[in-house]
Every structure is written in structure tokens, then in C-alpha cells.
Amino acid sequence: MTKKHLTTVLLFVSFTFSALSQKNTSNVLFTIDNKPVYADEFLAIYRKNRDIGQQLDPKSPEEYLRMYIDFKLKVKEARAQGLDTSENYRNEFNSYRASLAKPYFVDNTVNEALVQEAYQxxxxxxxxxxxxxxxxxNAGPSDTLKVYNEIMKLRQDILAGKISFEEAAQKYSKDTYSARQGGDLGFFTVFNMVYPFESAAYNTPIGQISMPIRTQFGYHLVKKYEERPARGQVEVAHIMISVPQNADSAKVAEAEKKIYEIFERIKSFESFEALARQYSDDKASGRNGGKLPPFGxxxxxxxxxxxxFSLNVPSSYTEPFxxxxxFHIVQLIKKYPIPSFEEAxxxxxxxxxxDGRGNLSREAVLERLKRENNYQEYPKNINAIAKFLKPAYLKNEWNPENYDRKMKKPIFTFAGKTFKQSDLIDFMLLNQAQDAKSETLEREVWKNFHRFVETYIFSYEDSRLEEKYPEFRYLVNEYRDGILLFEIMEKEVWGKAIxxxxxxHEFFxxxxxKYQWKERMRATIVKVTTDAVAKQVERDLKRNISVDTIAARFNKVNPLEISFERGLFEKGTxxxxxxxxxxxxxxxxxxKEDDRTVFVIVQEYLPAGPKTFEETRGIVITDYQNHLEKVWLxxxxxxxxxxxxxxxxxxxVKEL
Known part of the structure; x- marks a missing residue:
């Protein structure tokens, strides 16, 4: 069966964008073969470039209009030649448009609140x-409700005194590492935990237990024990004498004796760095005098x-531990307090x-778009899909037929468009081979449903950006035309000239x-830094000693003492x-120039005359390009x- 439902979705998005893109014809500034160019687009480009252009090469509105028409003519020709259909063009343009669109799928208010919250x-x-x-x-609603009820019952038992939090953690928690410590995770700070868990830990009062918190790992109860001022970061050096995990008491005693011998030498003011290089078993840091990167x-x-963190005075050190x-000895290098907000x-x-919280901004945009476009979903009809699917789907082996006749009920509506069960099945089949499968069909359906909804809503919004946001439309059009302009200019002017x-050569x-030398002087300019050396240089030059020999001698002591430049110089340059x-x-x-003594050694004068092609090649190419562009226009x-x-x-013009 073909994916006709997905095609319908894409056509709907495309049609919507096309319909929304129609403009008021009274705003047409000019046409090229009856294709309109609108006044607001010209104004946007003019205002954007006016200040820069006025400084470099002032233009009247009439002159700028002529330039803009020429620009549009070139773009028109680029399209006529099919340059906008090449794969390279499409890839470059789509990549740039996608980067321009990103800010429109971010809620800056949410982002700023997250930054402020993280700093606090x-x-x-x-x-x-x-x-x-x-x-x-991606658990389905029934599984989610089951686990939620279980953890709520556990919370009620703890609050009722039937079992302590620590006992419950040891008995029931699936985080086996912390369960052995009665659930205790020790101290942590922002970004150490997943965001929902972090929020529960910071927001729950000391000594109390949170309501159930959902993360990607499951449901959690969080008990807050204490807070302290943040430790920030510390930079230290250390010396380590390693002890194997299964070492017997004799080896432990030998290592302990060695670390205390090193400790006594440190107390006798021997260099910590030197001892780390010589004795530390942490060879990576030992090569650097025991220094470790700053850490929190x-x-x-x-x-x-x-x-x-117990050390407070730089160069102070711990006893062996x-x-x-x-065994280690740690020496403090520097403590780093919490930076200011602007620094952080x-x-x-x-x-x-x-971090996972970065998705909150995107989720806020998704929820806003749902509200703006009257989104509604139908959970019962979504769950029915799980009953329709076969276990073979979880093995990438399901290939149903005629499901569009049976699965017709709505799963969600958005912006006046209703999506049916068969639309979601299309989406799931399209991704069947690439997708990691959930444990149950219900979870698989809900996972794909949320992805399908998000994909469609963001695609729908993306298709409307040019219509909703004029500044976005101007930027997109400017870049689209800019790519085409570069391609056509390379083909018709720049590349052709080369x-x-x-x-x-015929143009030259x-x-x-046009390509003539003025009278020129062949000369060497010598600059000397100190007066004493300048006297010696002058004496040597009068004796016809070469500039290279003189400079080599004096620059051995000071590489900046003498500089020189040889060349042909036109008068006035x-x-x-x-x-x-x-x-x-x-x-x-x-x-003097810049407080340096200057000598000019004049070898000869050359009369005015024609330049060779090689002497002016760059300028000729530029002029030829301008000639080709003029003829082409x-x-x-x-x-x-x-x-x-x-x-x-x-x-x-009255507005400008």
C-alpha cells in the first residue's frame, strides 16, 4: 500500500503555505515579465544597506532602485538557466533557511528563566x-498510571510512619547503588542530575519528601536532607601512592610508610612539584608536578x-589520607568562587x-502552537491502534493491508485539519525499520503519536514563517537570491573573465x-631603531656595504633594530x-618616522610608460569583469x- 495519507499531510502543509504567501498587488513596486517585486521587500533591503552604502558610495533612491532592478534581473536569469534546481543550491539554501528558522521554535522567555534559575x-x-x-x-497511559499509583502508595506509607524513607529505598528502589545507602545521593549541584529530579531536590523543603517526579528513568520520591553554600571549584596538585584493591596488609603498610616519608620531606620544605614528579603513581598528573584540572x-x-575543599590557603597541604x-597528599593551588551572573x-x-531542560523552550512553543490552532487529541482512538497492531511490528515484520478502511477514527485535530488512525499507522510504518522498539505495542503507539504530532505541528509552523514574520521572509529571500546571484555571476562574469x-588579452x-606607469624610482628604504646604530649604518652604507650584510650583523643582537624595503615606487605613492x-x-x-632614523638609497629612475599584462593582471581582470557585466546587463x-x-x-521616496 502507498503512503497516500502522509502525502496528503505534506500537500496540506504545502498548500497552506502557498495560500498564505499571496500578497496585496497594490504593493507591487515593479514587475519583470509580469512577475511582481514588492515595495516592502525593496524597503527592507534599502534600509538595511543604506547606512553602510551612504558612507562608502552615497546613492539616491533612484540610483539604488536601478541597482536593485539589475540585481533582480540577474536572479531572474539564474532561474531561467535552472540554477535554482541544482542539488548544491537546494542543499545550501535549505541549510541556511533551517538555521534562520531555529529562533522561531525557541521561547526566549523560557530560556531566560532557565538561565536565571540555573544561576540561582x-x-x-x-x-x-x-x-x-x-x-x-515512552510508557503508555495504563503502565504510567500503574507505577504512579505504586509510588504514591509508598509515599503515603512513609508519611504514615509505616516504613522509613531509608528502609523503603533499600527495599524498593531500583537504583541499587543509592539504595544501599538508604537512597542517599550525597551533595550535588545544578546540572549534576536530570532536570526534573534537580528541580525536586532544590524545591522540596529540607526534611520533606516530594510528590512523585517523572524522569526518563521512571518515577522518583525525593527527600531533601540539607543545603550548604556552593563549593564552587578548586585547583589542586596531589601525590598518590597507589594501593591495589586486593592488597594485603603488608602492601598497605608499605604504601602508607612511603606516603608519610614523602609528607615529612614536604614539611622540610622540599618542592611539592619535584616530589610529585619523582614519586607519584598518578603519572599523568605527576609529569605536571601533580597538578590536576580545576574541578567541582x-x-x-x-x-x-x-x-x-577543606584547604583555604594556597600552597597549604593535607596530611596523608x-x-x-x-594514599594521597593534596596541595591547594587556587579556589574558584561562583562567578558573577554575566561571567557565567x-x-x-x-x-x-x-541538558534536558533545553527542550522546555521547544515544548513551550509546541504548547503555544497547540493553543493557537485549537489542538485536540482522542486518547481512546489512539489506544485502539495498539489493539489493531500485531506483535510482528515490534520485530519490523508487520505489513498490513487495507488498514485505511478500518482505522478511520480521529486521533487529533489541528488548525481545522483532522488526522485519522491510519495517518499514524502510515507514520509508524515509515519509521518501522529505523526505530528502536518499546517493550509493548501501547508504548510504541504513544511514542510515535507524540513524535507524529510534534513533527506535523512544527512542519506546519515552519511553512508559515515567511507569512507570519516579514523580517524572516526578507532574510530568506535575500539569501535565496544571494546564492543565485553568486552562481550566475560566477558563470557569466567572474569565471568567464578568468x-x-x-x-x-584582447581587452587589455x-x-x-588605461594601464600606464607614472615615473618610478628604484630604491631601498632602511629604518634604524637606535641613534648609535644609525651612525654606524650610515658609515657602512657610504662604504657601499650591502644592506643585507648590515642588517644581518645588527639584528643578531636586536631582531627589530633594522628593517628595509626594496622596490619600484611610483611618484605620489x-x-x-x-x-x-x-x-x-x-x-x-x-x-624620523615612528622615532626611527630613515635612509633612502636611490638606484635609478624609470620613465613613465605602459605596463605589461603581468604587471597589471589583477586590475585588468577586474576591469574585464566589469565590462562583461555591463554588456550582460x-x-x-x-x-x-x-x-x-x-x-x-x-x-x-517620501518615506525614506
Missing amino acids: RMQKDVRAGHIMLELPQ INVMVKEFEDKA RTQYG RKELEVKIQR KDSLGL KNNQS NQLIDNVWGKKGLNKLAN EFLRKKYNVTLNQEVFDSI
């Missing part, structure tokens, strides 16, 4: 415990973290986008009078050269009929 949470570390009952992320809480094992890795903002914004060797020959024009031989300038003006709406343009 940075000020405190929280100690909490939890009880977790597992539930798959929950990066190192608890014993190491507590000892590191043991962790699961061996960029890092917080990046972390929020990487590849057309015969035409280029016909315009030789270099002030130092102009100061000695007409003279010959060695000339010492009366005034004359051709385009004849090929296409441009009709200006003078009345509209006159009204625009």
Missing part, C-alpha cells in the same frame, strides 16, 4: 536521597573532594541546550592607455620616497520586460 541554583549544593520505580520513557563537586571520590585508589551566562546557556584568456590590448624625489644615491631623511534589459509602478515608488 549554582549558589547552593543540595544533599538528597531518592526512591526510584522504573518506567520506560562529584568529580572526584568523596574523600578526595572533601580534603581538597586514603581513598579506594591509594554563556556557559549556562550552552549547558542548558545540552577562463576567457583570448578575450582578456584595446585599453592599453610613498611619502618617504617623495621626500627624496629627484635625488640620487644615499639620502638621510631630516625627520544590457542583454538582460532587452531580454526581460521591466515595468515600474511610479506611483508606488514615489510614495516610497
